[in-house]
Structures are given as structure tokens and as C-alpha cells.
Amino acid sequence: MTTDACKLTIAQAQHLLRSRELSATELTRACLDRISAVEPRLNAFITICHEQALAQARDAERRLAQGDAPALCGIPLAIKDIYATRGVRTTCASKILENFVPPYDATVIARLRAEGAVFLGKANLDEFAMGSSTENSAFGPTRNPCDLQRVAGGSSGGSAAAVAADECLGALGTDTGGSIREPAAFCGVVGIKPTYSRVSRFGIIAYASSLDQVGPFAKTVRDAAILLRSLAGADPADSTCSTRPVPDYERALNGEVKGLRIGVPKEYFVEGMQPEVEGAVRAALRHYESMGATTVEVSLPHTDYAIAAYYLIATAEASANLERYDGIRYGLRVEADNLTDLYRRSRGRGFGAEVKRRIMLGTFALSTGYYDAYYLKAQKVRTLIKRDFDQAFARCDLIVTPTAPTTAFRLGEKMSDPLQMYLSDIFTISVNLAGLPGMALPCGYDRQGMPIGLQLIGPAFGEETVLRAGDAYERSGAVTRRPTVV
Amino acid sequence: MSAHEEKYEAVIGLEVHAQLLTASKIFCGCSAQFGAPPNTHVCPVCSGMPGVLPVFNRKALELAIRLGLAAHCRIAPRSIFERKNYFYPDLPKGYQISQYQTPLCAGGYIELPGENGDAARVRLVRIHLEEDAGKNIHAPDCSLIDFNRSGVPLVEIVSEPDIRTPQQAGAYLRELRSMVRYLDVSDGNMEEGSFRCDANVSVRPRGAAALGVKTEVKNMNSFRHVEHAIAYEIERQIELLEAGERIMQETRLWDPDRGVTRSMRSKEYAHDYRYFPEPDLPPLIVTPDLVEQIRTEMPELPAARRARYTAELGLTPYEADVLTQERELSDYFEALLPGLDNRKTAANWVMTEVLRAVNESGRPLAEAVPAPAEVGALLKMVEDAAISLNAAKAAFAAMCKSGKGAQATVAELGLLQVSDEAAITAACEQVIAAEADKVAEYRAGRDKLFGFFVGQVMKAMGGKANPKIINEVLRRKLAAN
Structure with a gap:
């Protein structure tokens, strides 16, 4: 039992911890053992918190013994290394923050800590969440647990791989243009990006503030619902965070999709996408129909402009968000004779190539003489994309698409061609621009055995609909999860 | 009026930064108090740590609206914060949260007291909210930064170029400072830096409609400095024009020790600030009710x-x-x-x-x-x-x-006056009796002697008698023959 405990779902572990059939320490130790066994091949973690995790597990054990422990008490999780964790170094996979230890917790970290969750370590990512493969990490790429020659997706590749490889029971990621959903699809796990403002961003190292959103990775939709309930909710430290009450997402999972109107956007079945991906998604749609849902074709006419708009808005915000890494107060400083050189050298050596590319792009988009043509135009496109979704949701309850046009690609395959890399997010980026909830969940495998991800998109604050539909599909047994190779 | 003053006219606009009298900073809970030991009023937010977010202090909004109403501005029902981007060690985030395209207050004017009651108006372009930066302290072998001031709330008050003389600039600043102090919006303390002024100065031939090339003058730490610096700058520009030279658009620093303005290196101010809307803060919504409430509470x-x-x-x-x-x-x-x-x-x-x-x-x-x-x-x-x-x-x-x-x-001190008429009458009678000669002279027409009698009575009463009663009694007694 104990050695396999890392393979449990959160729902199963909750039951076993409460029935005292399993102790929090045994569970955490099982995960740490698994981490030791597979990390040399996967590199899903930047920092492993062995001692702290066991101490947290012991605390959780005491609380569980007293009864009435919160939902995530004793549940071992991986945390994307973009969340500020008090006393634990938080690198954002960048050299510039290689030794940064925050004196504060992100709001969601503080919440999970209060619930007694166990933090196994800080998961790998693309530097500052900029990337779609976790190859842009100063700490080396994360490998896909289904095929070690392939990428885990990104930017939350470490979190996705850790869940897929059973190094943890669940994980936290962030999603700015697909950074939860794409790696979830590539690794064959569940990942949900909630509505923008549903979860506090305080303490999440900012990439693109108007797009960044926190969300969980899990082995099942139910686990994702359990995690999301603990993450979501108002935060006085984040003025963009919604004060809407948080529903009990798990209770929404009634297995029912009868009468559900599923919109299928014609723009999302594009030329050049991997045929097996399209096949699997179409099969999933038929499966929904067989369960009593109806499908209707909808149109999201401005989809073609989404990537361009995203790479102007996100990089513009990033260019400002990353100005604080100047070598003055914390992080990497490369000494110089004068201030300008200190900035140049510290930032020049501290940031990786993709981060520099995006800072330059964003700086350009905001510059005098270009602002209207780029940043402002992109914001207008964003409004049109939002309107597309509003109109589509007048005709359906849920939109179903592929998560990514292909399954996980090979390491290095797209590193020399940033534009090809950016296209990995073609189906996920619009959802961020519109601020909507989107979830990726496995819907099959390609011929190489790589997982294919289905994407469910809901209207704003429609997380319950998304989770209910995902859970119903998962429970119907349409897809059987295959073991990983690690 | 000198020959130069007859020939040229100065055009002056002022930008004033006033620190708002809030207990805490504009985007975090740190104290905004001046004078604490360096870096004791700092937190992850105002020191620009990764991942932190600003939360707006509503008190700053009320104070800024109060000033806007006093200056007859239009209060924007919806305004936004923007990021002003530039690198400087005292600016921890690498951008200042300010307002750009939509200031909280627009238009309005300040009425200057005229010496003969002929009031002059200086129109305002805008009043907007922003955060202050920290402070660099340069030691011989290193530079230090104090972030206590980082995130302190400011209003920037920008005037139209309606000012024509250094004296008027001084009068404008005095009036504005007086207003912010009346309103409890700012303590207006120039020495502690809670009331700071930059001046945009240009000159043009009298009667010309087009504006001349302007310079921005900084580093003036008192009203006197402002007046001197502007006067110097006007004279400098006129001399350049008279010599047939061109005026450079630049930022100049006032050097109070030498009484001159000097050019700042162009590198330090040639910025493209790349303003864009601050995504971490929702728009500032000001309801008519809030404006009315603040209006009724105005002193x-x-x-x-x-x-x-x-x-x-x-x-x-x-x-x-x-x-x-x-x-x-x-x-x-x-x-x-x-x-x-x-x-x-x-x-x-x-x-x-x-x-x-x-x-x-x-x-x-x-x-x-x-x-x-x-x-x-x-x-x-x-x-x-x-x-x-x-x-x-x-x-x-x-x-x-x-x-x-x-x-x-x-x-x-025994200063109470004796107003007891009987006592005063007695004293008067004594003096009249003692000075019979003078009384005769007085009665013969030497009116000037009246003051002498008053003085004698006052002396007799130790200087504390009520002079009005002395006058009355003496007149009666001296007239009565």
C-alpha cells in the first residue's frame, strides 16, 4: 500500500487519511521516494523540500488525528516555482532569481499551508512562464513521463510531469496563454485554468498580469475540483480578485450532461493539426452526444488574430513586470563601474534568450510611435475576441476544442523557431484573452502513445459546468489512463 | 520695466508634487510618516519584490478629490492608473504607478490674491494621483537607497502656462500651499519634500502668439528659490535670444549656491516612459455621491x-x-x-x-x-x-x-485701570488745586495745557486711571469756574 500511495488520487487519499489506513507521513514519504526514483530522468523539480515536507506531514498527521481536518490536510503537492514560498527559494526558473528566498507566501500558498497541505517542492517551468515546452528553464528541461525524448509542455511542464509521473497527488501551475492546459494535454493529466480573477495572483511572480491565472493539475477532474475550491476566493491583497462566493465544485460533479449544449468552433479544426488529435476530439464529441449532450457549430471569427494580440499584450506587460529585476535589491547582480552597466550586465546575464526576446518585443510595442499600432490595436482585438465568445455562449453552454494542435513534440524540435513554438498555444490563448475558464483532460493517445488533450471552455465563472462535463466524460470510461514509462 | 522686459514676455507653467496626508502609503499598509530611520517603513510591496500587488488606499482618493473640488476641477467619474516605466535605483518596480491619459481631476483654476483685490486666475491642466519613489543617498564610496518614501501618495498639480512673472509663480505656489494646508490634503512642507515644484519656462516677444522653446527647471526647495530660478532662467533665455542664439529644450537644475541654472546631461532625461494601463489595479470609479459627500465636508x-x-x-x-x-x-x-x-x-x-x-x-x-x-x-x-x-x-x-x-x-502685574469716578475726581481736584497758575493760563486760552493736566492726574494715580474718565472729569472741572 505505502509504496504505491503516491499513485492515489486526492479523493482516495482523503478517505484513507481520515480512516487512518494511511498516515500523512507515509503518503509524503511515498511521494518523496518516487521523486528520488524518477527525478534524475524527469527533472520536474527545481527544488525538493524533503525536510519541510516531512515536517508538514507530521503536523498534518496531528491535525488529522484530532479529526475535522481541512480538505487538503496531508495531501502532498508540487508547486510551480513561480509561487512565492516563504523561506523556500523561488527562482521562476531564472538565473536572475537563482538564490531568491521570499520573506512572504503567495496568498494561495498561505491558504494551502493553513489547510495543512504538504509542499514537496518547487516544480520546473519555462523561465518566467515564457514558453510552451519547459525548455526555457535555467535549470534544464523537464522531460515528458510518457516519452523521455519529448517535452512536457509548458510553461508549467514540471507540475504536469510531476502529476503524470505520480511524484505528487496534485500540483499548482499558472496559465497565461495555455501554460496549464498545454502541458496537462502533453502529459495526459487534468489541468484547469479558472476564470481570470477567480484565484488570487498575490505572490505569483507576474508574467502578464491581465492574463496570468492560477490553477491546479490533478490526476482526475474530481481532484481538480477539490484543489480549485481551496485555491479560489477573494483576497484583499489582490484588487483584481473576484469577491464572488466560491461554489463547492466537487458537489457539481453529478455525472450529468443530458441537454448540455456543446459548441464546436469551426475555426479550431485547422489545417496542419495532427489528424489523430482531430480524430480523438471528434470521437469525444460523439461520446458526449451518446451521453445526451447536443453539439452545435459555433464561430469564433477573430481566432486568427489571437496569437498576434497575445504576443503584444503579454510581452508589453512582461516588459514592465520584469523591470524590477535590476540587480539592485535582490537577485543576481553583476558588478560594474556605473549604473547603466550594472543594469546591462545583471539583466544580460540573468535573463535567458526567450525572456529577452519578449522584453524587447513588449518594449517595442509600448514605445512612442508604436503604441497605437501595436498595444492599443491588440487591446481592441482582445475586445473582439471576448465578444466572439459572448456570442458563441448565447448558443451553447460549453465549448469543446482540442487543447493543442499536436501531441508533445520532441525536445529541441521547436527551440530554433519561436513562431512554431508559439503556435502550440493557438487553441488556448484566446481563452486567456477572454478571461474564461478552460480545462484540459485526456481524450486519447496518438500512435506513439502520446496523450491527446480535450479542452473544455466555459463562460466566465462557469467552472462548475466545465468540471461537471469533464468529470462525466472521465467517469464514462471513454479513456483509460496508460502507465508512464518512468 | 527694463528694456528686456518691455521687449519680451515670459510664459511659465508649474508642476507641483504634494504629498498627501494619509497615514499609510498609497499601495500598501506601510506608514507614510516622514523622518523614520532608513528602510524601516518598507514591505515586499513598496520594495518591489516579485509577485506582489498594489492595493489602492482610498483615503488618497478622498484627499485628491478634496483638492480637485477646491481648485474647481472636473472630477473624472472613471480614471485609471498607468505604469510609467524607467530604470532608476530608487524606483523598485522599474515603473511608477501614476495617471496619464485619464487624470482624476481635469481643468479648474487657482485664484491668486491680488494686492488691490484684483484677483488673477491660473488655470490647471490636471491633478493626478501617483506614488513617490525612494531616495538615493550618495556616500563617497557607495550609494545607498532609502525606500521609506517609496509608495508615499502624491498628487501632481499641473498648471497651464498662465504665469507671466517670477512673483506670480511665487504667489501661485503660496496660494496652492495655503490651500492644501487648509484642506488637510498635505502639510505643504517644502524642506521635507512634501511640496515640490518644477517650472516650465519660455520667453517670447511681447505680442507674439507662438510659444518659445521651453526649459524645465528642477531642484528648487523654497518659494524664494523658485522665484530666483525663474527670474534667472528668463534672463538667460532673453540674453540667448538677444545674442541671436537658439534655446535648447532641456531640463535644467537650479544651483542655489551659485544662483544659476545648469543643464542636466541629456542622457538622464531622454526617456520614453512607455505608459500603459496598470493591469493590477481596477479603474478608479468616483460616484456623484462620493463627490457630494466630500464637498459637504470641505472646510x-x-x-x-x-x-x-x-x-x-x-x-x-x-x-x-x-x-x-x-x-x-x-x-x-x-x-x-x-x-x-x-x-x-x-x-x-x-x-x-x-x-x-x-x-x-x-x-x-x-x-x-x-x-x-x-x-x-x-x-x-x-x-x-x-x-x-x-x-x-x-x-x-x-x-x-x-x-x-x-x-x-x-x-x-497690577494693570487694571481705575475707573472709579470719585477717586479720579478727587485726583483731578488735587491737581487743579496744586497747579493754580497753569489752570489760570488754561482758562485764559492755552488749550494745549489740557494734556499736562491729564498727565499729572495719571501720574498721581500711578498710571492706572481710565484716561477717558480723566478727560471727562478734567474738562468739566476746568470749565467750571
Whole structure:
């Protein structure tokens, strides 16, 4: 039992911890053992918190013994290394923050800590969440647990791989243009990006503030619902965070999709996408129909402009968000004779190539003489994309698409061609621009055995609909999860 | 008017930064208090740590609206914060959260007190909210940064180029400072940096419509500096034009020691700030109800007080101006008034005795002079002829030192006047009897001797007799033959 405990779902572990059939320490130790066994091949973690995790597990054990422990008490999780964790170094996979230890917790970290969750370590990512493969990490790429020659997706590749490889029971990621959903699809796990403002961003190292959103990775939709309930909710430290009450997402999972109107956007079945991906998604749609849902074709006419708009808005915000890494107060400083050189050298050596590319792009988009043509135009496109979704949701309850046009690609395959890399997010980026909830969940495998991800998109604050539909599909047994190779 | 002044006209616009009187900073809970040991009022938010977010201090909004209403601005029902991007060690985030395209307050004007009551208006472009930066401190072998000031709330008040002379610039600043102090919006302290001014200065031939090339003058830490710097800059620009040279658009620093402005290196100010909307803060929504609520809570402003002092209290525009410049002094003056009939005496008293005591002691008003109720009681005694004006001055000086009340001081110093007519009559009779020769001369027509008799009676009564009664009795007695 104990050695396999890392393979449990959160729902199963909750039951076993409460029935005292399993102790929090045994569970955490099982995960740490698994981490030791597979990390040399996967590199899903930047920092492993062995001692702290066991101490947290012991605390959780005491609380569980007293009864009435919160939902995530004793549940071992991986945390994307973009969340500020008090006393634990938080690198954002960048050299510039290689030794940064925050004196504060992100709001969601503080919440999970209060619930007694166990933090196994800080998961790998693309530097500052900029990337779609976790190859842009100063700490080396994360490998896909289904095929070690392939990428885990990104930017939350470490979190996705850790869940897929059973190094943890669940994980936290962030999603700015697909950074939860794409790696979830590539690794064959569940990942949900909630509505923008549903979860506090305080303490999440900012990439693109108007797009960044926190969300969980899990082995099942139910686990994702359990995690999301603990993450979501108002935060006085984040003025963009919604004060809407948080529903009990798990209770929404009634297995029912009868009468559900599923919109299928014609723009999302594009030329050049991997045929097996399209096949699997179409099969999933038929499966929904067989369960009593109806499908209707909808149109999201401005989809073609989404990537361009995203790479102007996100990089513009990033260019400002990353100005604080100047070598003055914390992080990497490369000494110089004068201030300008200190900035140049510290930032020049501290940031990786993709981060520099995006800072330059964003700086350009905001510059005098270009602002209207780029940043402002992109914001207008964003409004049109939002309107597309509003109109589509007048005709359906849920939109179903592929998560990514292909399954996980090979390491290095797209590193020399940033534009090809950016296209990995073609189906996920619009959802961020519109601020909507989107979830990726496995819907099959390609011929190489790589997982294919289905994407469910809901209207704003429609997380319950998304989770209910995902859970119903998962429970119907349409897809059987295959073991990983690690 | 010099030949230059006849030929050229200066065009001046001022940008003032005033620190708002909030307890905490604009985007975090740290204290906004001045003067704490370096880096003791800092937190992850105002020191720009990764992942932190700003939360707007609503108190700053109220204060800025209060100033906007006082300056007759339009209050924007919806305005947004923007990021102003530039690298400097005292700016921890690498951007300043400010307002750009949609300021909280737009338009409006400041009315300047004219010497003869002919008020001039300086129109405003805008008043917007922003955060302050920290402070670099340069030591010989290193530079240090104090982030206590980082995130302190400011309003920036931008005037139209309506100002024509250095004196007018000074008058504008004095009026604005007086306003922010009346409103409790800012303490207006220039030395501590809570009230700072930059000037945009250009000159053009009189009668020309087009504006000349302007320079921006910085580093002026007092009203006097502002006036001197602007005067210098006007003269410098005119001399350049007269010599057939061009004026460079640039930022210049006032050097108070040498009394000149010097060019800053162009590298330091050639910025493209790349403003864009701050995604971490929702728009500032100001409801009509909030504006009305703030309007009803507005104190009376210096301009309104000046008008009231001249119309209702019968003071001159000059007196009204002196009395209203500082709210504390004006409040003190008004606290004297209840129970007094002669407002003019009270006004003169405040402008001479009170201001002198404050200046001589070098302490704030509240510490330098007795409470207004005590001084009011003293003036009431003068009005009731219980003491003489000179006696009141002596008593006031003693009260400033001792802190004792008016009654006690007057009694202690034995300053009470004798108004007992019988006693005064007796003294008059004695003097008349003793000075028979002079009485005869007086009665023969030497009217000037009247003062001599008054003096003799006063002397006989130890200087404390009521002069009015002495006059009455003496006239009667000397006339009665």
C-alpha cells in the first residue's frame, strides 16, 4: 500500500487519511521516494523540500488525528516555482532569481499551508512562464513521463510531469496563454485554468498580469475540483480578485450532461493539426452526444488574430513586470563601474534568450510611435475576441476544442523557431484573452502513445459546468489512463 | 520695466508634487510618516519584490478629490492608473504607478490674491494621483537607497502656462500651499519634500502668439528659490535670444549656491516612459455621491475667507491676505472674535503682536502664544477699558512667557485701570488745586495745557486711571469756574 500511495488520487487519499489506513507521513514519504526514483530522468523539480515536507506531514498527521481536518490536510503537492514560498527559494526558473528566498507566501500558498497541505517542492517551468515546452528553464528541461525524448509542455511542464509521473497527488501551475492546459494535454493529466480573477495572483511572480491565472493539475477532474475550491476566493491583497462566493465544485460533479449544449468552433479544426488529435476530439464529441449532450457549430471569427494580440499584450506587460529585476535589491547582480552597466550586465546575464526576446518585443510595442499600432490595436482585438465568445455562449453552454494542435513534440524540435513554438498555444490563448475558464483532460493517445488533450471552455465563472462535463466524460470510461514509462 | 522686459514676455507653467496626508502609503499598509530611520517603513510591496500587488488606499482618493473640488476641477467619474516605466535605483518596480491619459481631476483654476483685490486666475491642466519613489543617498564610496518614501501618495498639480512673472509663480505656489494646508490634503512642507515644484519656462516677444522653446527647471526647495530660478532662467533665455542664439529644450537644475541654472546631461532625461494601463489595479470609479459627500465636508478656503474678512469684518484686502495665508493663524484670529466688538483691533493684534511673538520665539503658533480664549479675554478688557492697550501688550508678552491666563497676569502685574469716578475726581481736584497758575493760563486760552493736566492726574494715580474718565472729569472741572 505505502509504496504505491503516491499513485492515489486526492479523493482516495482523503478517505484513507481520515480512516487512518494511511498516515500523512507515509503518503509524503511515498511521494518523496518516487521523486528520488524518477527525478534524475524527469527533472520536474527545481527544488525538493524533503525536510519541510516531512515536517508538514507530521503536523498534518496531528491535525488529522484530532479529526475535522481541512480538505487538503496531508495531501502532498508540487508547486510551480513561480509561487512565492516563504523561506523556500523561488527562482521562476531564472538565473536572475537563482538564490531568491521570499520573506512572504503567495496568498494561495498561505491558504494551502493553513489547510495543512504538504509542499514537496518547487516544480520546473519555462523561465518566467515564457514558453510552451519547459525548455526555457535555467535549470534544464523537464522531460515528458510518457516519452523521455519529448517535452512536457509548458510553461508549467514540471507540475504536469510531476502529476503524470505520480511524484505528487496534485500540483499548482499558472496559465497565461495555455501554460496549464498545454502541458496537462502533453502529459495526459487534468489541468484547469479558472476564470481570470477567480484565484488570487498575490505572490505569483507576474508574467502578464491581465492574463496570468492560477490553477491546479490533478490526476482526475474530481481532484481538480477539490484543489480549485481551496485555491479560489477573494483576497484583499489582490484588487483584481473576484469577491464572488466560491461554489463547492466537487458537489457539481453529478455525472450529468443530458441537454448540455456543446459548441464546436469551426475555426479550431485547422489545417496542419495532427489528424489523430482531430480524430480523438471528434470521437469525444460523439461520446458526449451518446451521453445526451447536443453539439452545435459555433464561430469564433477573430481566432486568427489571437496569437498576434497575445504576443503584444503579454510581452508589453512582461516588459514592465520584469523591470524590477535590476540587480539592485535582490537577485543576481553583476558588478560594474556605473549604473547603466550594472543594469546591462545583471539583466544580460540573468535573463535567458526567450525572456529577452519578449522584453524587447513588449518594449517595442509600448514605445512612442508604436503604441497605437501595436498595444492599443491588440487591446481592441482582445475586445473582439471576448465578444466572439459572448456570442458563441448565447448558443451553447460549453465549448469543446482540442487543447493543442499536436501531441508533445520532441525536445529541441521547436527551440530554433519561436513562431512554431508559439503556435502550440493557438487553441488556448484566446481563452486567456477572454478571461474564461478552460480545462484540459485526456481524450486519447496518438500512435506513439502520446496523450491527446480535450479542452473544455466555459463562460466566465462557469467552472462548475466545465468540471461537471469533464468529470462525466472521465467517469464514462471513454479513456483509460496508460502507465508512464518512468 | 527694463528694456528686456518691455521687449519680451515670459510664459511659465508649474508642476507641483504634494504629498498627501494619509497615514499609510498609497499601495500598501506601510506608514507614510516622514523622518523614520532608513528602510524601516518598507514591505515586499513598496520594495518591489516579485509577485506582489498594489492595493489602492482610498483615503488618497478622498484627499485628491478634496483638492480637485477646491481648485474647481472636473472630477473624472472613471480614471485609471498607468505604469510609467524607467530604470532608476530608487524606483523598485522599474515603473511608477501614476495617471496619464485619464487624470482624476481635469481643468479648474487657482485664484491668486491680488494686492488691490484684483484677483488673477491660473488655470490647471490636471491633478493626478501617483506614488513617490525612494531616495538615493550618495556616500563617497557607495550609494545607498532609502525606500521609506517609496509608495508615499502624491498628487501632481499641473498648471497651464498662465504665469507671466517670477512673483506670480511665487504667489501661485503660496496660494496652492495655503490651500492644501487648509484642506488637510498635505502639510505643504517644502524642506521635507512634501511640496515640490518644477517650472516650465519660455520667453517670447511681447505680442507674439507662438510659444518659445521651453526649459524645465528642477531642484528648487523654497518659494524664494523658485522665484530666483525663474527670474534667472528668463534672463538667460532673453540674453540667448538677444545674442541671436537658439534655446535648447532641456531640463535644467537650479544651483542655489551659485544662483544659476545648469543643464542636466541629456542622457538622464531622454526617456520614453512607455505608459500603459496598470493591469493590477481596477479603474478608479468616483460616484456623484462620493463627490457630494466630500464637498459637504470641505472646510472654508483662503479665497472665501479673504472675501468674508473684507466684506463682513471690514478688513482691508492686505489684512485679509496676511491673516488667511496660514490656516492656523486664520483659525486663531477667528477664535479671538467671539465677545469682541472691535474686529479691527483683533486683526491688528494678530498681525502685529501674535506674528511677532511667533517669529521671535521661532516656535509654532500653538506653542508661541497663549490660547485664543485668553488673548480674547485680554482684548475684551481693553474694549471694556479695564486695561489700557499698552497694559495689554505688556500682559501679552508676560503671558507668552509664563503661560498664565489673562486675568491672573493682569492682576499680577497690577494693570487694571481705575475707573472709579470719585477717586479720579478727587485726583483731578488735587491737581487743579496744586497747579493754580497753569489752570489760570488754561482758562485764559492755552488749550494745549489740557494734556499736562491729564498727565499729572495719571501720574498721581500711578498710571492706572481710565484716561477717558480723566478727560471727562478734567474738562468739566476746568470749565467750571
